[in-house]
Amino acid sequence: MSTLALAHDTSAVLGRHLQRLRHAPAITVMTSTMPVVFLLFFGYVFGSALAMPGTEYRAFLVPGLLVATAANGIMNGMFAAAQDSHRGVMDRFRTLPMSRASVPLGQAFADLLTTAAGLVPLLLVGYAMGWRIEGTPAQALGAFGLLLLFRFASTCVGMFLGIVSRSEEAAGQLGGATFMLPLLSNAYIPTTNLPSWLRTVAEWNPISAVTTAVRDLFGNAPIPEGAAWPVTHPVAGSVLWCGLLIAAFLPLAVHRYGKRG
Template identity: 30%
Template sequence: MNTPVTRAGEARWALSNAGALVGRSLRHITRSPEQLMLMLFLPTMLLLMFRYLFGGAIATGGMSYVNYVIAGNIAVSVTFNATATSVAVAGDMLEGIVERFRSMPVSSPAVLVGHVAASLARNLVSIAVMVGVGLLAGFRPVAGPGQWLAALGLLVLFTLGVSWIAVLLGVLAKTVEGASGLSMPLVFVPYVSSAFVPPGTMPEALRVIAENQPVTPMVDAVRALFLDQPVGDSAWLAVAWWGGLTLVAVPLAGVLFRRRSAPGSR
């Protein structure tokens, strides 16, 4: 009879720790001009740049370019925001805060969960800003409520996957600057996808890469949902890719975090 009570108490303790550290990470966002810029300014500039500088030169099969590109812009915004997550995790690992937490009754996974929750909140704001700016720039979605919810679900899964990969890179980094460098490849992955141009317009080698990497099905599915077009197998591929990557990144980040934060590990 005591085991369920003990487990329930441990669960409440872990949730309480996670809530406190989520609040800490969210406060860091509001106090950091760099993170606010990534959250608000970057998605706006990305969308306007692609909409008005490149939109007239890119053929998208009769679809207006702003309707085509907004899902890709969201993907790039999420991966750009991942650099802030990697840097924040590395800062905690290298600047002594984890040692302080270890001397307190704090659940170790709560430190990483706090960073991921803050990343999700930051990206949800960025997505809302980008959709709002897109509407002003000519974006005309025709999705129904169910399609909006499905698109949001895919974007949340994508954000969680990217955020946990960013956490993993932050744990691996030896310096805060190195964390930023390690996470930069994430930023460029969406560029070699269907985010900005149809893969069929690319050279053969790039086309094969673009059609068989994890960002493309997510972008294709979200775009189709926004525009009430057939989704095909893109949604299931996106779930498989990003669900699988998340399932790998979460335990791996946890194991490496415990090793690096153990006494005498550095």
């Protein structure tokens, strides 16, 4: 199948997912408001309790929440793929003369568009709380590009897990467990004072590399010294992590979708 045909089929699936969200506005509202709730909670409740002053912690926190929101692509991708898989939608798609890759790609690109729009409220509230972009415009664009790349990679992971899940309930339970991933990173707190074994786990978490890269590009926090390689080389580490996740899970998602019957 030609690239043009793949693009046409992908855009059709993308439009279907956007229409789906249009008829389920509660999902969009929850996706946009939950990061803001976390920002207000962590920023005002925990900010004064940490060693760093409240304003500085909020500047430290906003990039972490942006990356945690991007990592939620695992959960969202899992839910959407599990629903389509277990309600027969994917089986109907398989009967159509369309590219197998267009179904996962259409879902991933639709999620990417809604995520980009959903980050706006978090950025505005963060700005009102004192967070600022201290880097150059080019660095800021690089940070936003990295966030969207990580969201795409996370969605690829979620789509594969959703397709292979045994039921929608199982996908929901596993998706809820992914809430722990940002907690095992430097998204909310520095890893410096963690026990050595836990610090190693946190620093090799892809979320830590992306968070450090976004903080550095925004000019919000310096790169920590003495950390694991992905954290001390955050941009390269983030791109490498994203490339590995996409290269591994996108083909797996396409393959498993093609085998469903």
